[in-house]
Amino acid sequence: MPLLAITRLTLRQFLRSKSLLVVVAIGFFPVIFAILPHFAGQELTLRDLRRVLGNVIYLGLFAGTLLPLATLVLSTSALGDEIEDKTLQYLTLKPIARLQIVFAKFLAILIVTIPIILAGLVVTWAVASWGRLDDMRDMLPPMLAGAVVGVLGFGAIFMLVSLFIQRALLVGIFYVFIWETALSRYLPGIRSFSIRHYTQSTFVRLLDDRAIRLDGVAALPTIWITIAVIVVVCLALATWRLRSMNLE
Amino acid sequence: MQTQTQSPPTAPVVPEAGAHTLPDGVPSFTSGGPATIELDKVSKWYGDLVAVSEVSFAIGAGVTGLLGPNGAGKSTTLKMMAGLLAPSAGTIRIAGESVRGKPAVYRRFGLVSETELIYPFLSGREFVTLNAQLQKLPNVREAVERAIDLVDMQSAADRKVGGYSKGMRQRIKVAGALVHDPDIILMDEPLNGTDPVQRAQLIRLIRDLGASGKTVVVSSHVLVEVERFAQNIIVIVNGKLAAAGDFRAIRERIDQHDHEVRIRASDPRRLAATLIGQPLVRSIAFDAHDRILAQTNDVRAFYRFVPAAAQRAGVRLYEVQATDESLTSVFSYLVER
Numbered sequence: 001m002p003l004l005a006i007t008r009l010t011l012r013q014f015l016r017s018k019s020l021l022v023v024v025a026i027g028f029f030p031v032i033f034a035i036l037p038h039f040a041g042q043e044l045t046l047r048d049l050r051r052v053l054g055n056v057i058y059l060g061l062f063a064g065t066l067l068p069l070a071t072l073v074l075s076t077s078a079l080g081d082e083i084e085d086k087t088l089q090y091l092t093l094k095p096i097a098r099l100q101i102v103f104a105k106f107l108a109i110l111i112v113t114i115p116i117i118l119a120g121l122v123v124t125w126a127v128a129s130w131g132r133l134d135d136m137r138d139m140l141p142p143m144l145a146g147a148v149v150g151v152l153g154f155g156a157i158f159m160l161v162s163l164f165i166q167r168a169l170l171v172g173i174f175y176v177f178i179w180e181t182a183l184s185r186y187l188p189g190i191r192s193f194s195i196r197h198y199t200q201s202t203f204v205r206l207l208d209d210r211a212i213r214l215d216g217v218a219a220l221p222t223i224w225i226t227i228a229v230i231v232v233v234c235l236a237l238a239t240w241r242l243r244s245m246n247l248e
Numbered sequence: 249m250q251t252q253t254q255s256p257p258t259a260p261v262v263p264e265a266g267a268h269t270l271p272d273g274v275p276s277f278t279s280g281g282p283a284t285i286e287l288d289k290v291s292k293w294y295g296d297l298v299a300v301s302e303v304s305f306a307i308g309a310g311v312t313g314l315l316g317p318n319g320a321g322k323s324t325t326l327k328m329m330a331g332l333l334a335p336s337a338g339t340i341r342i343a344g345e346s347v348r349g350k351p352a353v354y355r356r357f358g359l360v361s362e363t364e365l366i367y368p369f370l371s372g373r374e375f376v377t378l379n380a381q382l383q384k385l386p387n388v389r390e391a392v393e394r395a396i397d398l399v400d401m402q403s404a405a406d407r408k409v410g411g412y413s414k415g416m417r418q419r420i421k422v423a424g425a426l427v428h429d430p431d432i433i434l435m436d437e438p439l440n441g442t443d444p445v446q447r448a449q450l451i452r453l454i455r456d457l458g459a460s461g462k463t464v465v466v467s468s469h470v471l472v473e474v475e476r477f478a479q480n481i482i483v484i485v486n487g488k489l490a491a492a493g494d495f496r497a498i499r500e501r502i503d504q505h506d507h508e509v510r511i512r513a514s515d516p517r518r519l520a521a522t523l524i525g526q527p528l529v530r531s532i533a534f535d536a537h538d539r540i541l542a543q544t545n546d547v548r549a550f551y552r553f554v555p556a557a558a559q560r561a562g563v564r565l566y567e568v569q570a571t572d573e574s575l576t577s578v579f580s581y582l583v584e585r
Contacts, residue, residue: 001381005381005382009370013369085365086365087363087367089330089359089361089363090366090367090378090382090424092332093330093331093354094351094379094383095351095352095353095384096351096382096384097351244334244349246334247333248332
């Protein structure tokens with residue numbers, strides 16, 4: 001019951017916050033890019049259209065920049081806002097395990113972020129594929145699966161960061177643009193330490209289209225295990241932090 | 249420093265195994281019974297700033313007032329007692345146990361914090377229900393209604409907390425802290441922002457809680473308030489224990505020092521003319537906002553006298569309150585003594 005009560009509370013916090021509009025705006029931003037091919041002078045070949053949606057929109061724009069930004073907003077506010085507003089004590093001064101608080105918050109992040117992100121992707125796919133839906137159908141499930149992997153990883157990391165850093169949102173934005181967008185794209189060693197790489201790898205592996213390629217793509221078992229480890233470690237560290245931190 | 253033991257209240261709280269005994273000479277308000285809350289040389293510092301310095305005392309059942317000027321270290325002490333802050337040095341035991349890292353202790357524990365914010369999108373009833381659910385109470389609805397009744401908030405319980413006055417927020421916070429019927433209750437300035445009627449209700453509730461055998465610690469910077477509900481007072485000034493004991497003894501010592509009282513009235517000049525010449529008024533001045541600043545050597549008699557004098561002069565009173573500077577001066581005087 002405490003777990004559900006905290007999850008419900010957090011969902012209500014999210015649903016009344018302006019941050020939710022930011023997440024929706026970021027989640028649906030790729031739709032703009034999905035429209036552009038329809039205004040090209042001549043109709044794109046199916047191969048080119050798949051490259052635009054797969055390489056440019058999903059691998060280039062969505063996985064490394066938009067997905068982490070959208071996840072960042074709610075992940076840092078789930079516990080960060082409670083610390084800033086000094087309302088966290090209403091949860092911590094209760095006979096409930098700290099893990100329950102952390103898990104309930106993480107659950108709320110997933111419940112709100114995943115549907116918004118997936119809805120944005122579905123619309124993006126539908127707009128880009130308009131008129132050729134049957135030929136493009138196989139791209140949608142890998143896109144959605146990759147997004148879920150990304151939300152899990154980014155959500156756990158950003159929620160943890162918000163327990164250590166007061167301005168977690170700013171730090172997160174810095175991280176997204178420097179680490180996930182710039183460094184991990186060009187430095188192969190860093191790639192395997194970026195969530196972006198696992199999002200992209202999930203998409204590429206599940207799609208299995210020769211036209212859509214990725215350097216050093218991770219195997220699916222590696223992806224699942226890595227993301228599971230990241231989530232477990234982040235939740236464990238967040239639990240420890242919540243237990244030991246001072247609440248002014 | 250004065251230490252005094254009061255006559256035993258009903259049904260004292262019995263600490264669990266492992267109860268600790270503080271050294272002789274440490275202020276102890278345990279009614280001869282076991283201590284529920286023990287602080288042993290507790291300090292808290294932030295870099296070079298010392299917020300609380302080597303504070304020790306033991307508290308048992310009944311109401312204990314934690315008195316001191318703003319910024320004295322009362323809230324920091326209460327937060328350490330609640331486990332929100334880790335002491336930099338010293339130990340705190342609640343019912344014989346350390347609080348931090350042991351959430352199970354909070355079954356017996358209620359804190360009314362000084363924080364203004366409550367989730368503004370919840371109604372008062374939803375906020376109290378949240379507290380009851382997080383306490384894993386078997387009969388949430390019954391507990392919630394009982395707690396809301398305690399603070400007389402039934403009529404406003406379904407309104408959003410965001411629309412509450414400060415006094416209403418204080419009362420719903422009290423309801424949230426009491427919903428699980430804890431036997432240890434910490435309240436940080438619970439009377440802040442309450443109107444006279446709400447204040448009287450809360451004071452009655454605090455006294456009832458103490459009389460029923462619960463351990464209640466209430467912080468305040470207003471002595472005349474604290475003495476209405478607390479048998480014992482612990483005075484903290486500049487992070488140090490300045491005095492501890494029966495409120496009458498401390499009041500006598502405080503009364504030996506002049507107080508400055510600020511009065512806001514509809515016609516301050518006419519009221520001042522009435523006050524000048526009274527034996528308990530040492531001097532009268534006006535501040536930049538045309539409020540009366542009266543120096544008095546008997547603040548209690550002065551508080552009784554002013555409303556009557558205002559009525560006689562046909563002046564409406566808006567505020568009668570000791571100034572913060574005056575309180576700091578009075579409490580510092582205790583330390584010097």
